[in-house]
Amino acid sequence: MSDHIVLETRGLTRVFGERVPVRALDGVDLKVTAGEILAIIGPSGSGKSTLLNLIGALDTPSSGEVIIDGTPLTQVRNLDSFRGKTIGFVFQSHNLLPTLTARENVEVPMYELRIGGKKRRARAVDLLDLVGLAHRADHLPSQMSGGERQRVAIARALANEPAIVLADEPTGNLDSATTADIMALFARLNQERGLTLVLVTHNTEVAAAAQRVITIRDGKIQRDVSMGSEIERELLLFKSSVLGQAIMRGDALPPELAAIAPGLSHLLEGV
Ligand SMILES: Nc1ncnc2c1ncn2[C@@H]1O[C@H](COP(=O)(O)OP(=O)(O)O)[C@@H](O)[C@H]1O
Ligand SMILES: [Mg+2]
Structure with missing residues (x-):
């Protein structure tokens, strides 16, 4: 992988509707190599x-910008x-x-x-x-x-x-x-x-x-x-499991799990 930035968004924001505005995207900064x-x-x-529609120039941001391969879409x-x-x-x-x-x-x-x-x-x-x-x-x-x-x-x-x-x-x-x-x-x-x-x-x-x-x-x-590591992948998968979801919600758990749940939920927060 090179360090060439092929896509960048700066403060990308999209608000839908006028009377009841929905901030569908709110100040997204992103760099993709x-x-x-x-x-x-x-x-x-x-x-x-x-976000994807804005990156693909299928939609226009309310504010902020998209830069593809060095070219701002506005240009x-x-x-x-x-x-x-x-x-x-x-x-x-x-x-x-x-x-x-x-x-x-x-x-x-x-x-x-x-x-x-x-x-x-x-x-x-x-x-x-x-x-x-x-x-x-x-x-x-x-x-x-x-x-x-x-x-x-x-x-x-x-x-x-x-x-x-x-x-x-x-x-x-x-x-x-x-x-x-x-x-x-x-x-x-x-x-x-x-x-x-x-x-x-x-x-x-x-x-x-x-x-x-x-x-x-x-x-x-x-x-x-x-x-970066296999552990992060495993944690991400675990997070979506029934048990992972229960731990994230802070549900009551069997005692042997309750003891390690705080540490696990902290770990899962990171992925
Ligand atoms: N064309 C649109 N007009 C009004 N509201 C929209 C429009 N497109 C998306 N939204 C609203 O913006 C928010 C984000 O939608 P969207 O990007 O489609 O979510 P996701 O792809 O994560 O499910 C939602 O509240 C959705 O209702
Ligand atoms: Mg969608």
């Missing part, structure tokens, strides 16, 4: 999607073109066009860069090969499984070799085995291609696969933890 996998977790409504003349070149998106729903084959779907973002037909096709086939779907190139989305469709969506996100890929609950519609496959694919792309990934998830197992986990609450960054 090239080659990092960052997971954003937090309760429903905490501002995760709002970008043609946002559509900038977005197409610099950012890849993966959503919970794959959003593939149903009448296009896998290969044609992967080619879609390349039109923005006016890449010629031959090169477009070759690159799409390479990307499908990269995600293990060369044999599905001519299939329609309806002829593929949920996990395969999401892999096509990942290949499409990589179409223009973006500086950063943003994924909002990319495994939200998948079973746990397929979720593990998709996370393994992201990890391989990270290792082989230096993929920089910002991933929103409410699945702690997904988050534990990241190198860094940010917790958002009420539009603010509450915790920012580097998963």
